[in-house]
Amino acid sequence: MDLSKWKLTPKLEAIAQEFLYQAKLKGYDIKITQGYRTAKYQDDLYAQGRTKPGPVVTDATSKQSWHCKGKAFDIAFKGKTLEEMYNHPEAQWKALADLGKELGLIPGFYFKKPDMPHFEIH
Secondary structure, eight states: OOOGGGOOOHHHHHHHHHHHHHHHHTTOOEEEEEOOOOHHHHHHHHHBTTTBSSOOOOSOOTTTOGGGGTOEEEEEESOSSHHHHHOOOHHHHHHHHHHHHHTTOEEGGGSSSOOTTEEEOO
């Protein structure tokens, strides 16, 4: 699977490939929805719900985000609607988080304020 469009570091791209493969073997039909983000895009996301309309979607500015370093990606279940993509039992998100941990990822599932679709490396 070609993940080059997500502009991840080579190390993270290799882990993401294995993560997607192992998830599929376990019956999870998931995809990457975000990878590298420009500083402007990240700061625009950070402003959302603060100085711009919309809900808060991130607690990280461009200086804090691992996405801006190519060291983070977000996932979703395959589906046509946001509900199909994100409305899954917590146990399924936890299973994916635990799989990510086994592969050396830091899952957002375990953050103080959980970010279930998020995975990163440092």
